[in-house]
Amino acid sequence: MPAEQGLRVLIAEDGAADRLLLAQIVRRQGHEVVTAENGEQAVALFAEERPDLVLLDALMPVMDGFEAARRIKAMAGEALVPIIFLTSMNEEQGLVRCLEAGGDDFMAKPYSAVILAAKIGAMDRLRRLQATVLEQRDELARHHHHLLNEQRVAKAVFDKVAHSGCLRSSNIRYLQSPYALFNGDLLLAAFTPSGDMHVLLGDFTGHGLPAAVGAMPLAEVFYGMTAKGYGLVETLREMNAKLKRILPVDMFCCALLLNLSFERGTVEVWNGGMPDGYRLSAAGEVLSVLQSRHLPLGILAPEQFDDRTDILPLTAGERVFLLSDGVVDTGDAKDRLFGVERLREVLAANRDPGQLFDEVTQALERFGGVPRD
Numbered sequence: 368m369p370a371e372q373g374l375r376v377l378i379a380e381d382g383a384a385d386r387l388l389l390a391q392i393v394r395r396q397g398h399e400v401v402t403a404e405n406g407e408q409a410v411a412l413f414a415e416e417r418p419d420l421v422l423l424d425a426l427m428p429v430m431d432g433f434e435a436a437r438r439i440k441a442m443a444g445e446a447l448v449p450i451i452f453l454t455s456m457n458e459e460q461g462l463v464r465c466l467e468a469g470g471d472d473f474m475a476k477p478y479s480a481v482i483l484a485a486k487i488g489a490m491d492r493l494r495r496l497q498a499t500v501l502e503q504r505d506e507l508a509r510h511h512h513h514l515l516n517e518q519r520v521a522k523a524v525f526d527k528v529a530h531s532g533c534l535r536s537s538n539i540r541y542l543q544s545p546y547a548l549f550n551g552d553l554l555l556a557a558f559t560p561s562g563d564m565h566v567l568l569g570d571f572t573g574h575g576l577p578a579a580v581g582a583m584p585l586a587e588v589f590y591g592m593t594a595k596g597y598g599l600v601e602t603l604r605e606m607n608a609k610l611k612r613i614l615p616v617d618m619f620c621c622a623l624l625l626n627l628s629f630e631r632g633t634v635e636v637w638n639g640g641m642p643d644g645y646r647l648s649a650a651g652e653v654l655s656v657l658q659s660r661h662l663p664l665g666i667l668a669p670e671q672f673d674d675r676t677d678i679l680p681l682t683a684g685e686r687v688f689l690l691s692d693g694v695v696d697t698g699d700a701k702d703r704l705f706g707v708e709r710l711r712e713v714l715a716a717n718r719d720p721g722q723l724f725d726e727v728t729q730a731l732e733r734f735g736g737v738p739r740d
Contacts, residue, residue, distance in 0.1 A: 373397040374491060377418040379409035379435065380453060381427040385476070389422060389453075392480045396487065406430030410438045418448070420490055422474075425454040425465055433468040447497035449490035453478075459532055500634075518579070540724050541704040552691050553582045553620075557593040564627040565593045565602070568641060568689045569664075571620045581620060584609055585664075599626040599635050600674045603664075607672045610665030619665040623657065623689055627681065634681040637674070639663045642692050643707070649684030653715040657687070685722055694727070699735035709734065 374693060376398045380386040390400045401416050403409040407430040409423065424430040436450050451466040452473040465473045471493070472486055491556035533556050534541065542659060543554055567589055571581045585606055592602040610620060617716070621640030634646065636657050644657035661673050681687070690710075697705040713730045717723045 371411075373399055374419040374487070375401070375416065376487070377401050377403065377412055377416065377421045377423075378566055379403040379406065379421065379427065379432065380413065380424045381405055382424075384404050385424075385453075385478070389478060389483075392440075392478065392483055393422075393487070395480070396484050398487070406435030409435045411451060413439050413448075414442060419494060420487060421448060421450045423450050423452055423470070425452050425473075433464060436465075436469040443500055445501055446710075447494045449494055451486055451490065533564065536564070538564075542724075542728060547581045552606045552693065553585065553587050555586055557590055558625075559593055560596045562630060564625075564629075565589070565599065566625040566627065566646075566689075567622060568620040568691065569620050572618050581610065581614055581618060581665075584613060585620060598605045598608045599637060599676055603637055603674050603676075604669065604672060607667065608669045611668060619663040621663040623659075625687060625689075626676075627687075632680060632682050633678050634687060635678050637676045638660065642690055642695055644687060644689040645714065646679055646681065647686045647688060647714070647720060647723070649682075649720065651714070651720045651723060653687070653711075653714055655679050657689075663740065686723075687713075688723065697731050697735045705731060705734050 373396075376393050378386060378389050378393065378400060380389060380402070381404055386402055386404070390402055393400050401412055401418060401668065403412050405427045406423075409421070410430070413421065414417075421436075423432045423436055424440075428437075432452060436452070437452065439448065449471040450469055452470040453476065454462070454465060454473055455476045462473055471490060474483060474486060533539070533671075533723055534554065536556070539552055539556060543552065551571040551573060553567065553571065555565075555567040555569075557565055559565060567585075569582070569585065588606045588609055589602060592605060597605075606622075619640075622642055623638045623641040624636070626635035636644070638644065638657055638659040639661035640659050640663035643659070645653050646655040648654050657677075660675075660677075667673070695707055695710060699705075709730065710727070713727050714723070717726055
């Protein structure tokens with residue numbers, strides 16, 4: 368409603384002379400008026416007319432202004448319909464009752480046209496502000512619903528791609544948030560035609576749909592080239608080149624890639640910006656730290672990209688433990704981070720490698736709960 372447009376004002380006053388006087392004052396100020404003789408009529412008229420503002424006598428027959436105010440506020444719901452109490456009371460308790468009943472202001476008799484105009488103007492500004500806040504809240508809610516729907520669709524599409532791999536293989540155990548994709552985290556695994564297993568743990572910069580948009584072409588390259596028998600180096604180069612082409616300059620993907628060769632008893636490693644991974648003995652001892660030696664994917668041009676990998680032995684019973692920064696960045700109530708040292712303590716204390724996964728997740732829960740994204 369434009370600021371210069373008049374309001375619809377409900378006047379509830381049991382005195383005929385005062386009611387007529389108030390109606391004349393309010394009409395002269397450019398507002399439309401409806402009148403009631405008691406609280407019961409005021410409530411009925413409010414339900415029928417839905418006025419913008421109410422002038423309400425505190426003491427009326429049939430139903431007093433206090434009860435009428437409570438019912439009017441209940442019917443108004445979230446919308447702010449200001450109530451200005453009209454009262455001859457001047458003691459504190461009486462004025463407090465007006466406010467406690469739902470009144471937004473009060474005006475003492477005899478009525479001043481100047482003061483009444485100022486109070487109506489002030490209440491109208493509050494009413495408009497409340498309407499704006501509610502409109503913005505609803506707009507945010509619609510935007511949030513739209514975003515959640517986009518994420519649901521993107522996740523459904525991506526799941527069809529991601530689940531084409533072998534994450535459910537008996538030699539893989541992992542913990543991943545249902546919406547990790549929209550937090551930038553990515554986990555892929557697939558067998559090559561020769562029986563090797565390629566594994567990718569990635570972490571895109573950013574959150575939401577931008578992270579998902581980057582993850583989908585990366586997964587397409589990973590699964591497509593693995594299925595055709597390409598090695599880790601060729602797959603790395605193609606993924607980096609594709610991300611460099613399609614991502615904005617401020618977006619990239621930290622990634623740790625493995626090629627597990629069960630026939631040769633080796634693990635080939637490339638780590639670009641991810642936290643250290645660990646190669647563990649059958650007894651749980653840390654044999655090697657899989658450190659980051661490269662820049663993330665999508666930063667360097669193809670001619671500058673470093674595709675050198677490390678090849679380590681991996682015999683029967685040995686394990687590889689990988690993690691995203693959500694593990695070490697888990698915070699407690701005092702804003703302390705779980706950190707690498709605590710993780711290394713859990714690794715060092717482990718005596719049964721089969722229980723290590725559970726021991727790490729339990730340590731995180733005891734420390735602070737859920738890993739950060």
